[in-house]
Amino acid sequence: MLAARSLQEARLYVDLQPCDCGTTSPFDPEFAVEEHDGQSAVVYAGTCPGCGRERRFELAGVPAGDGFGGAEASSIIDPGEFLWVSDAATDQALSFATSPDSQGAARAAFETALAALDEVLKFVVPGATEVSADQIRSELGRTVYDANPDRFQVERLQQRRAMIADAQDRAVRANA
């Protein structure tokens, strides 16, 4: 069974899986914890808004904790997907940051952008200078990787992280 490191990671995994019909928009699943042979499993089930098909995901019991996970890299979401999540959250944060009414949303999006980028960095094996291409396993991840493999260099990832943190600082100061 797939093993998420946190509920946040489990839910992100579900949101990143397109339906067989091609619909990629989230399908707002019901969440439940079930017992299977003495092991707890988290279950997300719901209806695809595109084709009406029932979709169901079961993942192994998830340890309590905040964020996407601990020091270990994810086993269910690849580094290309995490970079996509970080990019999307950065775009959201920058647009929220311009409005005084959406500062809370901007803060949350900046946190997600940084956390997702940290997840990409967890895939770098000790001594390596980049995320290796064979760690990319999903179609979305492959698309992000192929668009610009250089973005997966440690130096570029750290520059990107510093850029997001700087934008976050400026947004906080501008609205202080």
Ligand SMILES: [Zn+2]
């Ligand atoms: Zn569908």
